[in-house]
Amino acid sequence: MPPPTDAEPALRLADVRHRFRSGPRDVAALAGVSATAMRGTVTGLIGPDGAGKTTLMRLVAGLLRLQSGRVEVLGIDVGRDPLAVQARLGYMPQRFGLYEDLTVQENLDLYADLQDVPPAERRARYAQLLPLTGLGPFTKRLAGRLSGGMKQKLGLACTLLHPPEFLLLDEPTVGVDPVSRRELWRIIEHLTRESRTTVLFSTAYLDEAERCDQVILIHEGRLLGAGTPAAFTAEIAGRSFLASAGLGRRELQARLSAAPGILDAVIQGDRVRIVTASTGTAASADWSRAAPGLSLTPTPPRFEDSFVAKLRGIARANEPPLPPASPTATPVATAPPPPVTTGSTPGGTPEEPVIVVEHLTRRFGPFVAVRDVSFAVGRGEIFGLLGANGAGKSTTFRMLCGLLPASAGRLRVAGFDLRTAAATARARIGYMAQRFSLYADLSVRQNLRFFSSAYRLSGARQIARIDWAVGEFDLAAVLDATARDLALGYKQRLALACALMHEPQILFLDEPTSGVDPLARREFWRRINALAESGVTVLVTTHFMEEAEYCDRLIIMASGRVLADGTPASIKASARRDDRPDPTLEDAFIAMIDAAGTEVAA
Amino acid sequence: MSAATTRRIALIRKEFLQIARDPSALAIAFLLPAMLLLIFGYGVSLDARNVPVAIVVDHPDALTASFTGRFAQSAYFRPRAYLTIQSAERAMAANRVTAIVWLRSDFTRGAETTGAAPIGVLVNGVDANDARLVEGYVQQLWAGWLEDRARADGRAASLPITVEPRVRFNPAVSSKDYLVPGLIAMIMTLTGALLTALVIAREWERGTMEGLMVTRVRIGEILTAKLVPYFVLGIGGMSASVALAVFVFGVPLRGSLWVLTATSALFMLAALGMGLLISGVARNQFVAGQIAIIATFLPAFMLSGFVFDIDSMPRAVRLVTHLVAARYFVAILQSVFLAGDVWSVILPNAAALAVMAAIFLGLARMTARKRLD
Numbered sequence: 001m002p003p004p005t006d007a008e009p010a011l012r013l014a015d016v017r018h019r020f021r022s023g024p025r026d027v028a029a030l031a032g033v034s035a036t037a038m039r040g041t042v043t044g045l046i047g048p049d050g051a052g053k054t055t056l057m058r059l060v061a062g063l064l065r066l067q068s069g070r071v072e073v074l075g076i077d078v079g080r081d082p083l084a085v086q087a088r089l090g091y092m093p094q095r096f097g098l099y100e101d102l103t104v105q106e107n108l109d110l111y112a113d114l115q116d117v118p119p120a121e122r123r124a125r126y127a128q129l130l131p132l133t134g135l136g137p138f139t140k141r142l143a144g145r146l147s148g149g150m151k152q153k154l155g156l157a158c159t160l161l162h163p164p165e166f167l168l169l170d171e172p173t174v175g176v177d178p179v180s181r182r183e184l185w186r187i188i189e190h191l192t193r194e195s196r197t198t199v200l201f202s203t204a205y206l207d208e209a210e211r212c213d214q215v216i217l218i219h220e221g222r223l224l225g226a227g228t229p230a231a232f233t234a235e236i237a238g239r240s241f242l243a244s245a246g247l248g249r250r251e252l253q254a255r256l257s258a259a260p261g262i263l264d265a266v267i268q269g270d271r272v273r274i275v276t277a278s279t280g281t282a283a284s285a286d287w288s289r290a291a292p293g294l295s296l297t298p299t300p301p302r303f304e305d306s307f308v309a310k311l312r313g314i315a316r317a318n319e320p321p322l323p324p325a326s327p328t329a330t331p332v333a334t335a336p337p338p339p340v341t342t343g344s345t346p347g348g349t350p351e352e353p354v355i356v357v358e359h360l361t362r363r364f365g366p367f368v369a370v371r372d373v374s375f376a377v378g379r380g381e382i383f384g385l386l387g388a389n390g391a392g393k394s395t396t397f398r399m400l401c402g403l404l405p406a407s408a409g410r411l412r413v414a415g416f417d418l419r420t421a422a423a424t425a426r427a428r429i430g431y432m433a434q435r436f437s438l439y440a441d442l443s444v445r446q447n448l449r450f451f452s453s454a455y456r457l458s459g460a461r462q463i464a465r466i467d468w469a470v471g472e473f474d475l476a477a478v479l480d481a482t483a484r485d486l487a488l489g490y491k492q493r494l495a496l497a498c499a500l501m502h503e504p505q506i507l508f509l510d511e512p513t514s515g516v517d518p519l520a521r522r523e524f525w526r527r528i529n530a531l532a533e534s535g536v537t538v539l540v541t542t543h544f545m546e547e548a549e550y551c552d553r554l555i556i557m558a559s560g561r562v563l564a565d566g567t568p569a570s571i572k573a574s575a576r577r578d579d580r581p582d583p584t585l586e587d588a589f590i591a592m593i594d595a596a597g598t599e600v601a602a
Numbered sequence: 603m604s605a606a607t608t609r610r611i612a613l614i615r616k617e618f619l620q621i622a623r624d625p626s627a628l629a630i631a632f633l634l635p636a637m638l639l640l641i642f643g644y645g646v647s648l649d650a651r652n653v654p655v656a657i658v659v660d661h662p663d664a665l666t667a668s669f670t671g672r673f674a675q676s677a678y679f680r681p682r683a684y685l686t687i688q689s690a691e692r693a694m695a696a697n698r699v700t701a702i703v704w705l706r707s708d709f710t711r712g713a714e715t716t717g718a719a720p721i722g723v724l725v726n727g728v729d730a731n732d733a734r735l736v737e738g739y740v741q742q743l744w745a746g747w748l749e750d751r752a753r754a755d756g757r758a759a760s761l762p763i764t765v766e767p768r769v770r771f772n773p774a775v776s777s778k779d780y781l782v783p784g785l786i787a788m789i790m791t792l793t794g795a796l797l798t799a800l801v802i803a804r805e806w807e808r809g810t811m812e813g814l815m816v817t818r819v820r821i822g823e824i825l826t827a828k829l830v831p832y833f834v835l836g837i838g839g840m841s842a843s844v845a846l847a848v849f850v851f852g853v854p855l856r857g858s859l860w861v862l863t864a865t866s867a868l869f870m871l872a873a874l875g876m877g878l879l880i881s882g883v884a885r886n887q888f889v890a891g892q893i894a895i896i897a898t899f900l901p902a903f904m905l906s907g908f909v910f911d912i913d914s915m916p917r918a919v920r921l922v923t924h925l926v927a928a929r930y931f932v933a934i935l936q937s938v939f940l941a942g943d944v945w946s947v948i949l950p951n952a953a954a955l956a957v958m959a960a961i962f963l964g965l966a967r968m969t970a971r972k973r974l975d
Binding site: 020058061062063064065082083086087089091092093094095096097098099100101102106109110111113114115116155158168 | 605608609611612613616620624810813814815817819820974
């Protein structure tokens with residue numbers, strides 16, 4: 001093959017549009033995307049769930065019929081000759097495309113055969129890939145029994161058997177622990193450096209943008225921007241600050257996000273990160289009025305800052321200006337903030353903790369899913385369980401909800417022992433499941449009515465609670481829409497409303513914001529913060545490091561064990577080193593797993 | 603070995619490994635057939651035996667006693683005496699008896715004068731099949747009694763026609779002997795259409811189909827790799843069923859084994875073709891299962907002549923049965939098992955099977971695309 005010139009793009013998208021039918025609706029998955037990716041680079045295809053990432057990936061791989069526009073891969077028109085493209089690219093679908101009832105070696109052999117790798121070359125190829133992916137010791141294991149991180153690496157190894165010129169990875173890092181995520185990036189960097197492979201990498205995690213050479217940012221099927229990550233952040237240079245004042249961080253965040261001229265305010269450690277509408281701090285007088293004693297430290301902008309700024313720009317252009325925030329956003333504007341148990345020592349508060357877990361263990365046959373886990377959560381606290389898929393978070397959660405008995409240990413929820421009074425305890429719990437367990441074929445109103453009856457509300461009280469939910473969550477406009485047709489952000493609001501129908505004292509949230517766009521995530525956490533301020537205890541599971549920042553305290557779990565517990569700041573501080581003065585939670589997580597010396601769930 | 607052959611062999615090997623490791627595939631191929639055979643071989647019988655019959659005799663005498671005695675001797679009836687027709691009718695309404703035989707006062711008179719003793723027969727018609735059988739049995743018993751009486755008197759019976767039935771091919775009129783061969787068609791429909799549609803839908807569900815499609819594999823290779831293993835599995839299930847039928851249930855196999863095998867192979871190809879066609883539409887196992895049951899298994903069960911006689915169906919339904927591949931196979935099976943190699947039955951039906959197999963497989967190949975939409 002002629003040596004490709006690096007100047008020629010490996011991928012060229014010209015006004016790609018794609019529609020598909022979903023029941024009676026006609027959905028525009030892609031509404032005119034144009035972009036290019038140069039050879040030997042890593043391009044991030046970034047956007048929240050439902051943005052059209054997978055559709056675009058499949059169009060590039062020739063797996064969908066091109067409806068409109070043009071897709072060119074390595075100089076070949078994909079619409080005309082998908083087979084020629086498929087012979088030269090590697091593609092890892094979501095969930096990795098592995099045969100779970102075949103062993104690691106059988107999967108490798110199958111894909112080697114399917115990709116025409118000559119038998120003579122295989123030994124050498126395996127010898128390269130097995131150490132690179134760390135799968136060497138597990139070749140006889142069934143793929144279905146690998147941890148999420150190892151499945152991901154096996155999926156990657158299968159696509160790399162015949163070294164592809166162009167590698168497509170569809171959300172390879174979903175649900176994978178940070179250590180595996182880091183290893184995946186190391187492999188990708190190795191590939192682009194050694195064999196000049198072009199990589200297209202889709203993800204909903206905005207922090208991964210900064211590792212890419214260039215980024216294609218899409219939202220609701222539309223291209224929001226394309227370019228280097230630095231170009232994205234350069235647009236908002238000088239507009240990111242870390243704010244602190246003599247207020248609780250949640251209170252400060254609530255006040256600043258309502259202040260004019262501030263596009264974004266999120267909690268980061270002990271401070272609040274803000275993005276301003278323009279450079280300079282002309283409006284800072286207003287902000288100081290909102291938060292006396294405010295001090296701002298400039299900080300380098302992140303990719304997420306730029307995404308939020310872009311989204312706010314779209315929102316402003318499309319809608320009439322909203323009132324700065326609903327009254328619930330600033331619950332106690334004049335009264336002194338209530339004492340929030342930021343809970344360094346739960347025993348220090350006079351109240352008894354709402355949730356007490358002591359030496360909790362759960363076995364499934366010989367497999368120990370949760371091993372000797374202990375923690376306590378005080379009233380009004382937001383407590384996080386952080387860990388990868390398979391770390392034991394969901395099992396712990398199910399035991400706390402009384403859905404699964406514990407093998408050993410003690411559990412008290414709202415003062416009740418779950419072994420004897422699971423039903424009583426459950427009446428005080430609200431639960432919002434991953435992927436929001438709504439009835440997709442019912443309307444919003446019917447969902448609210450159903451869930452309130454399920455919580456045994458009736459008569460005037462039921463009507464009052466439904467009215468409250470409609471007002472509080474701005475659902476009036478969509479009351480008669482079918483839940484299936486709601487945008488992800490609305491689904492999330494409705495699910496939260498349903499979980500709060502019976503005014504629970506404790507709220508369980510299972511991966512609440514994974515994949516939703518950053519604005520919807522901020523909106524969601526604003527409500528959760530307000531609930532916590534009003535005394536509701538919130539328990540969150542997440543594998544999403546960003547989300548963990550919202551917690552007052554958290555535990556980090558891996559292989560069913562607790563690796564660390566404390567506030568986000570104290571956990572981060574424990575990973576501080578000379579060469580890493582300001583570690584992120586992810587850095588801390590990786591450091592802990594390295595220190596524990598165990599491969600996660602190996 | 604060409605790359606295409608390597609790919610085909612790799613996929614076939616993968617399929618066999620999956621079958622060996624997945625208990626549900628083996629269950630559909632072997633356990634389900636065994637259960638169906640046991641249920642139909644032992645449990646379901648379309649013969650009537652020990653039918654409870656109410657006998658009402660208005661004026662008992664020696665002649666009526668001789669007639670009712672026949673019921674007591676018969677293996678088909680369990681007679682019970684009732685004093686009045688009203689009490690007998692109540693018993694039938696309560697489903698304690700299936701039929702009423704009523705001998706009125708004219709019974710003995712008729713027997714003594716004309717030689718034709720009239721009887722009244724009331725049959726519970728809720729189960730039409732049973733009703734017809736019971737009616738026939740009673741009639742046969744009555745005619746037999748009259749004839750014996752006439753012979754004893756040294757004169758010809760005064761019946762207009764004497765029917766002397768002789769049943770060919772299944773002299774014991776055992777329903778098992780024609781149900782069990784027909785069952786083999788049901789079993790092969792399950793493996794061919796249902797199992798194939800399910801395993802392909804599973805590849806869609808687990809995302810492995812997406813992984814396959816983006817390799818150098820061609821769609822034809824994917825299809826052959828599904829055909830070969832499930833063909834082998836279906837023929838295996840067929841062999842096991844034939845062995846069970848012959849050795850456990852004692853169903854005779856009067857035709858030749860090679861005819862049975864060759865026509866089974868044709869039917870299996872048709873069933874696999876249907877399975878592949880379904881899998882082109884159904885992308886999850888639930889839908890695939892539903893379509894396969896409704897579009898292949900139920901028609902095979904009801905419209906193939908396996909249980910219900912095609913000739914007695916309304917004309918429109920009879921026309922529809924020509925679209926059901928199992929119809930041709932059931933005809934072949936019943937003839938090969940019970941009658942022998944009757945070429946006038948086997949050849950046209952086998953030709954029909956070959957045409958259907960070619961159409962289904964051709965359609966499956968033509969509609970399959972190496973794409974997700």
